[in-house]
Amino acid sequence: MTATAVGSPTRTRSQRAGRATRRRQNWGWVFIAPFAVLFLVFFAAPLIYAGVLSTWAPSVLLGDRFVGLDNYVRAFTDPAFLEGLGRVALFVLVMIPLQMVVAIAAALVLDSLTTRLSRFSRLAMFVPYSIPAVIGVLMWGFLYSPSFGPAAQLANLVGLPSPDLLSADAIFGSLTNIVTWQWAGYYMVIVYAALQSINPEIYEAAVLDGATRRQIALRIKLPMVSSSIVLILVFAIIGTLQFFTEPQVMSNVAPSAVSPSYTPNLYAYNTAFQYGDFNYASALSFALAIVVFAGSYLFMYLTRKRSGLQ
């Protein structure tokens, strides 16, 4: 495109240059080649292989046999799988708004202050993101423990019975707290970075027009960072639908509260490694991938005007 734009004196020369440019453009493939290989081997191949595996079923007498879409019919009528899907959907509806409110409120407050405390709080909030989820769950597992955690101690101080934060009733809230603790800071940093790149002269104009700080935050700042908010929502939805590490580790801390099919991903893992049925596990993984892909694609489509991903 550059060669034609320059406007060479003779036609043949520009044609030759155009061909050279076109040939040069194919260098793009050279740069992409290593990624393309990795993509084919560790993305496309497992996906296709899972697709193939999921259409077979083991049988004791006959060996593996082709069953078509039976595993998917089984998955989408399997109460354990559907219950897990419903549960992660509930996590999406409860946990994500909570994380967003914490992250966005913190980002707005941090953006409007440049004190030492605000710098410290910003770091404090982000540190949990840097540590492994496993260790986050182990720490909170200790803290939740009814026998020796501080929650029990605090409740006893005011004369209440020790709350069992690891019971089946409380585990939803307990997991929500762990994930919010770990991820709110990451989301905050993304929104904060977007807020920091807004030209402050806009606020000065708003102040001259008599806008209050709250109005500036809600009517100017938030709309201007909406593409970042859409981005973190997509991350949060994808992450929550494939919820695995926290419930898996938690199922060792509180086995009675976290069932083997607590989330779809955990169910697929246990189907493969506890029950040894890799065919059905592949179908579950595939079904989950389809749900997540469709869900996030739908979300991106609905918010495409505001999205940064195009």
Added chain:
Amino acid sequence: MSVATRSSRSSVRWAERARPGSHAFLVILALYFLFPFYWLIVASTKTLSGLFDGSAGPLWFDDTFALFDNLAQLFTYKGGVFWNWIGNSFFYAFTAGVVGTAICVAAGYGFAKYRFAGRRIAFALLLGAVMVPMTALVIPTFVMLRGVELTDTPWAVILPSMLNPFGVYLMRVFAQDAIPDELLEAARMDGSGELRAFVQVGVPLLRPGIVTVLLLSIVSTWNNYFLPLTVLTSTKLLPVTVGLQQWQTQSRSATGSSDIVWNLVTVGSLVSIIPLVIAFLALQRYWRGGLSIGAVR
């Protein structure tokens, strides 16, 4: 860009009035997010029995200060396997991080600076891959790796961890803004080939983006749990995340008292997060700059 616009910030002094509500909010945030770390530091100094019935409860130091005993035990327990785990975590994270980032940089540059045939489809596939949950690939990847007898080897963790579609996306966005076409043209006029133009012009301009993608991919491999849990079985090959989780499970279902190692779970957790926390605090300007790449367009 985000720094430059802030230089005129001093003119918005009106925002800097003492605001007790905002400051109280920030104090509560800091306390909440740091609380588990405080607990972990305190717990690491306790003996096994002190963890359960310490003289001052779970939130204060015990009479006996056992941090160094715990560390010594961590060195020797089961032949010092904890330090194997730490070494493995470093090895997996850095190998996958460095090679994976190099692949992302090249691919992002290719997408940003060349209009090759099939580019649109390839990029659409890439964005699709960002949307597909990586954990949905873990079980199929395991079955595939088992087919070629690569399970229970370091490769089973390192090779799949190199795949980072989001890193490619970040590098593409970054390369588009950071490398002017004119500079590449000039390099070509001087007789540079495409590879030399990439190495001598492209890579230096991409450096901040490279550091960010490197940081993010090292951290995500270090923190990964599902993949190593699935593909590794030998205790010696585990990364520290899976190893500590096994000690936790072992302590919970222990039959003999020598298997109960809660004190090693806590002190091991503390030791394993120190390098990450330090890396994050020391390199914060990189992750902050980098995280905004994807968000600000």
